[in-house]
Amino acid sequence: MHMNSDSHLRTEDRPEFERVLDDALRAAPDRPDLAAVGQRLNSEQLRTMVLNADALVTTAAAAEYEHFVKMRAELRAPAAASVRTAVLTPGRGGxxxxxxxxxxxxxxxxxxxxxxxxxxxxxxxxxxxxxxxxxxxxxxxxxxxxxxxxxxxxxxxxxxxxxxxxxxxxxxxxxxxxxxxxxxxxxxxxxxRARDAWRHALLERGIVPFLRNALADPSADPAAPAPYRPAGRIPSLGYSRPDFTGPDEGTAAHERPSFTSPDFTSPDFGGPDHQPE
The missing domain is CATH 1.10.287 (Helix Hairpins)
Structure with missing residues (x-):
């Protein structure tokens, strides 16, 4: 199972993030730095990579996104305040x-x-x-x-x-x-304006650099792009099972020690005429 960091995007803004990503992939042939799209990695593979690394991609435009969220909250605040005032103080025309x-x-x-x-x-x-x-x-x-x-x-x-x-x-x-x-x-x-600024920053500082690094990195596996992260920019978040191997039973260091019982012999007893030498 692929592991991924949590995105800081709000749920209502994820469709906008995906629209910016799709626009970037459609316009890739017109950008020289993304002209290699489709040669080794196709658009769908690159899209999957970006979505799996959305938390890291969107961080590049975090300042613009926070400003956009703040402006949107201020726009919504008067309507909510009007509803609360109407509920708490009915007949405010008096x-x-x-x-x-x-x-x-x-x-x-x-x-x-x-x-x-x-x-x-x-x-x-x-x-x-x-x-x-x-x-x-x-x-x-x-x-x-x-x-x-x-x-x-x-x-x-x-x-x-x-x-x-x-x-x-x-x-x-x-x-x-x-x-x-x-x-x-x-x-x-x-x-x-805040939304447009966030979209531009997300495209130019987040999505496009990620795609450019993915296309330039020969270590990317086109057959399984989901766990891929471009080296030097996106840290690897995949997990693999440790490879445990048993000890080499043929080596002398791991051989079972052998024990021999002491060699006890009874004393040589004889008759009175037979004295020990």
Missing amino acids: TGSGAGLTAVVAVLAPVLAGTAAAIFLLVGYLLKALSAPPAFADTMVTAGWAFAALAAAAILFAAIGLLITALRNSSNEVHREAEEENGDDELSEEVA
């Missing part, structure tokens, strides 16, 4: 606690007045329906119609308030969006 209190009154007044009107009118007309209606039945009915009128007035007031608030917010939103659009246009141009 003017503080006073506007909030007015909105509450505008909503509650019609509800309370309408409820009171319904109660007074219902009770008043029920009392008047009795055979002997009490004297305050007419007062209840009058109060009910008074609350009904108040509810209608509150609804009209709330509608006017909501219309004025909507117009004010719309005007503020138009001005804010115009300002953000102008700012975003300028920032978008900065991001585009």
